[in-house]
Amino acid sequence: MYMSEDEDLRIAGIEQESFVDGPGIRFVVFTQGCSHHCPECHNPETHAFGKGQVETADSLLKMVDANPLLSGVTLSGGDPMEQAVQLLPFVLGVKMRRLHLVVFTGYRYEMLMSKFAHPAMKELLTYTDILIDGPYLKDLRDLSLTFRGSSNQRIIDVPKSIVEGKVVLHEIQLKEMEGNLDGSFS
Numbered sequence: 001m002y003m004s005e006d007e008d009l010r011i012a013g014i015e016q017e018s019f020v021d022g023p024g025i026r027f028v029v030f031t032q033g034c035s036h037h038c039p040e041c042h043n044p045e046t047h048a049f050g051k052g053q054v055e056t057a058d059s060l061l062k063m064v065d066a067n068p069l070l071s072g073v074t075l076s077g078g079d080p081m082e083q084a085v086q087l088l089p090f091v092l093g094v095k096m097r098r099l100h101l102v103v104f105t106g107y108r109y110e111m112l113m114s115k116f117a118h119p120a121m122k123e124l125l126t127y128t129d130i131l132i133d134g135p136y137l138k139d140l141r142d143l144s145l146t147f148r149g150s151s152n153q154r155i156i157d158v159p160k161s162i163v164e165g166k167v168v169l170h171e172i173q174l175k176e177m178e179g180n181l182d183g184s185f186s
């Protein structure tokens with residue numbers, strides 16, 4: 001599992017108000033750098049490490065504070081887990097503000113909980129409310145899925161998963177699955 005050794009937090013971009021990267025209105029940070037290289041990834045410009053722009057936790061938190069309508073913050077990418085060390089000061093500020101945190105990652109939850117994960121990845125996971133996990137697999141591409149691009153990816157309720165010691169899917173995915181069974185979910 002890869003961790004950026006860059007001293008700086010490098011990002012590919014920011015979306016100040018998004019309605020598609022998690023529940024409610026979200027401040028989204030797209031991190032720069034991803035080692036997964038999923039075929040047909042929609043954001044190949046975010047793969048290279050050492051590129052993008054340098055950001056600080058303070059400057060990101062000022063932008064967050066400027067919008068009282070936010071429901072939460074989303075870390076997307078790139079792979080935010082590969083800059084967990086650099087992201088933690090920002091994430092701590094997000095949690096001090098009692099904001100909800102969504103993290104997208106190409107790693108699976110089980111890998112992040114394993115002995116192979118960097119300690120900062122595990123720490124970031126403990127602050128995460130919803131984890132969208134797993135690589136984008138083009139053969140499993142499904143545009144009807146909430147927040148995900150392929151059906152191998154999961155919407156995980158991280159606090160419940162940590163308490164139960166196993167993956168617990170978030171109610172957003174459970175409702176989506178019920179809808180798929182009875183055809184009532186749109």
Ligand code: SF4
Pocket residue numbers: 034035036037038041042043044046077078079105106134135136
């Ligand atoms: S993990 Fe995400 S950003 Fe990285 S290659 Fe896969 S789809 Fe692209």
